[in-house]
Amino acid sequence: ETEAVCLECLSRADGSVLCHHCNLPLCSEKCREGPRHRAECEVFSKMEKKVSVARFGQGTIAYEYGCITVLRLLALRDADPETWSRVQFLMDHDEERRKEKEYWKMFQKNVVDYLRIKVGLADTYSEEEIHRAIGILRTNAFQIEHPYLHAQGTSGKAIYPTFSFLSHSCIANARYSVMPDDKLTLRAQVDIKEGEEITIQYISFLFGNSRRRGEISSCWMFECRCPRCLDTTELGSFMSAVLCSSCKGSVLPADNSFECEVWKCRECGQKMEQDKVLDIVKELEDEMLNTMEHECDKYKALEEKFSNLLHPNHYQLQILKRHLAGAFRGNMTLAEVELRKNLLEEFIKVFEMVDPGLTKWRGKM
Numbered sequence: 424e425t426e427a428v429c430l431e432c433l434s435r436a437d438g439s440v441l442c443h444h445c446n447l448p449l450c451s452e453k454c455r456e457g458p459r460h461r462a463e464c465e466v467f468s469k470m471e472k473k474v475s476v477a478r479f480g481q482g483t484i485a486y487e488y489g490c491i492t493v494l495r496l497l498a499l500r501d502a503d504p505e506t507w508s509r510v511q512f513l514m515d516h517d518e519e520r521r522k523e524k525e526y527w528k529m530f531q532k533n534v535v536d537y538l539r540i541k542v543g544l545a546d547t548y549s550e551e552e553i554h555r556a557i558g559i560l561r562t563n564a565f566q567i568e569h570p571y572l573h574a575q576g577t578s579g580k581a582i583y584p585t586f587s588f589l590s591h592s593c594i595a596n597a598r599y600s601v602m603p604d605d606k607l608t609l610r611a612q613v614d615i616k617e618g619e620e621i622t623i624q625y626i627s628f629l630f631g632n633s634r635r636r637g638e639i640s641s642c643w644m645f646e647c648r649c650p651r652c653l654d655t656t657e658l659g660s661f662m663s664a665v666l667c668s669s670c671k672g673s674v675l676p677a678d679n680s681f682e683c684e685v686w687k688c689r690e691c692g693q694k695m696e697q698d699k700v701l702d703i704v705k706e707l708e709d710e711m712l713n714t715m716e717h718e719c720d721k722y723k724a725l726e727e728k729f730s731n732l733l734h735p736n737h738y739q740l741q742i743l744k745r746h747l748a749g750a751f752r753g754n755m756t757l758a759e760v761e762l763r764k765n766l767l768e769e770f771i772k773v774f775e776m777v778d779p780g781l782t783k784w785r786g787k788m
Contacts, residue, residue, distance in 0.1 A: 424484050424486075424489075425484070425485060425488050425489075426478075426479070426480065426481065426482070426483050426484065426485055426577075427448050427476045427478065427479050427483070427485035427487075427488060428448070428450075428577050428579075429448060429449045429450035429451075429454055430442075430447050430448065430449060430459070430460045430463065430464075430491065431449055431450070431454035431455075431457035431459050431460045432450060432454055432457070432459075433567075433572055433577055433578070433579045434450040434451075434571070434572070434575060434577065435450065435480075435575045435576070435577055436448040436449060436450050436479060437479050437480070438476065438479050440452065440454075440455075442455065442460065442464055442468075443455065444464050444468040445463070445464045445466075445467035445468040445470075445473065445474070446467070446473040446474060446475060447460070447463065447464070447467060447474060447476065447487075448476055448479070459495075462494055462495045462498035462502070463491050463494050463495065465498075466494060466542060466544065467542070469543075470542065470543070474487050476488075481576060486533065489533045489534055489537070490533070490534045490537050490538050490542075492560055492564070492580065493534055493538070493553060493556045493557055493560065494538065496510070496556045496559065496560060496582070497548055497552065497553065497556050500552075506584070509584040509585070510559060510582065510584055512584070512588075513559050513562065513563050513582075513584065513587050514558075514559075514562050514563070515554075515555050515557075515558025515559045515561075515562060516558055516561075516562050516643075516644040517554065517555065517558050519644040520554075520557075520558055520561070520644075530554070530557050531554075534553065534557060535550055535553045535554060535557075538553060539553070559582070560580070560582065561642075562643060562644070563582050563587040564580040564581060564582050565580060565581065565625075566578055566579075566580060567579045567580060567581045567601055567605075569601070569603060570603075581601075581605070583607050586599070586607055586609070589609075589621060589622065589623050590620060590622050590623075591622060591623065591624065591625040591626075591639070591643070591647065591649075592622035592623075592624070592647075592649045593624060593626075593628060593635060593647060593649045593651040593652055593777070594628075594649060594650060594651050594658070594777060594778070594779075595612065595622040595623045595624045596611065596612055596613050596615050596619070596621060596622055596780075597609055597610060597611055597612055597615070597621050597622060597623055598610055598612045598623065598624075598781075598782065598783060599623060600783070609621075609623075610781070611781075612779075612780035612781050612782060613779060613780035613781075624778075625639065625642075625643060626638055626639055626642075628774065628777055628778040629738055629742065629774070630738055631657065631662045631663030631704075631737070631738045631739075632651070632652055632655070632657055632662075632663050632676075633663055633676075633697070633700075633701065634704075635647075635652070636652055636681055640681070646681050651777055652679075653679050654679065655675045655676045655678070655679050656675065657776075657777060658776050658777055659776060660736055660773060660776040660777050661673055661675070661734045661736045661737070662734075662736055662737060662738045662741075662773065662776075662777065663675065663676075663737065663738065664733075664734035664736070664737060665686070665695070665700050665703060665732060665733050665734060665737070666731065666732055666733060666734060667688035667690065667691060667693055667695075668693070669688070669691055669693050670688065670690050670691045670693075672688045672689055672690025672691060673688070673689050673690070673734055674686050674687065674688045674689075674693075674695050674700070675687065675689060676697070677694075683697070684696065684697045684698075685697065686700055703729075703732050703733065704733075704737075704739050707725065707729050707733070707739050707740070707743065708739060710725055711725065711739075711742070711743060711746065714746075716746065716749060716750060717750055717752070718750065719747065719750040719751060722743060722746055722747040722750055723747065725743055726740070726743055726744065726747060729743070736773045741769070741770055741773050741774070744766045744769065744770060745766070745767070745770050747766060748762075748763045748766040748767050748770070751763045767788055770788070771785065771788060
């Protein structure tokens with residue numbers, strides 16, 4: 424479910440520039456004969472009735488794009504056999520994905536049937552090949568967001584076959600960067616001992632255990648059992664804790680199991696249902712989505728309200744404070760400068776507990 428972007432460089436497109444061969448959107452004349460667009464262009468240009476994308480801009484969905492990345496991956500089979508053979512070593516979680524019946528039906532209709540029936544590739548790619556390509560992409564592709572894309576609010580996804588063998592840990596010892604020329608650089612984030620496995624984070628360290636573990640299981644089909652995930656306090660950070668309504672103690676999951684639905688106050692023992700905890704966090708998240716980045720007073724009001732419900736170190740409250748710090752701009756008073764400094768120092772202190780070392784986020788603070 425992506426918006427229509429330039430199929431060569433991923434910049435924003437408005438439909439004014441179309442490929443002369445296949446009629447798909449590009450952003451400018453310089454992207455017409457680019458190499459990245461070639462795979463789908465060679466296929467769609469042969470269609471008797473050309474595809475016409477009608478919707479453009481943020482918030483829109485170009486359903487015609489649903490098969491593009493899959494088609495590019497499949498095209499490697501004939502265009503680049505060496506890379507194709509490397510990709511075949513990657514996991515697709517076929518068995519687990521088949522259990523997601525609604526998702527499977529959606530991909531069957533919008534990608535598999537579309538490519539084989541409407542586009543006419545039934546003799547070129549089997550259903551199994553297309554489903555495997557979908558699984559490889561879902562399991563191994565990650566977000567690419569170069570500065571020029573970030574400025575436009577667009578992004579893309581890519582697979583680096585060797586990089587995909589790296590395991591995940593929520594307290595990873597390495598970090599990666601994608602350079603402007605699309606080369607990937609992997610660097611140690613903390614000292615790594617000889618023989619120690621190199622790990623990266625598949626998902627942002629910012630979120631607390633309940634959200635992070637759920638998304639890891641949903642997206643990558645495994646239960647993370649790193650030290651942070653197995654510790655209800657999240658390495659002593661209390662980043663998911665809420666405050667007890669009776670004694671204002673820290674309320675955390677009763678145990679470290681992924682299925683734990685009962686939370687318990689560490690001081691008085693009062694219990695709380697997980698759904699109630701998640702509702703509080705969701706309410707703050709929704710309020711923040713409806714707050715403009717310059718609305719300093721609104722951020723202050725949210726901080727005052729939710730500081731009575733969430734532990735001071737709660738990840739969503741800390742994200743709120745980070746936004747509040749960013750809302751101070753222009754000619755600030757000395758008191759505002761001091762408050763901004765304190766908010767940022769608090770943010771760093773909390774998140775360094777769960778993501779220590781030479782991190783990218785620390786360098787941007």
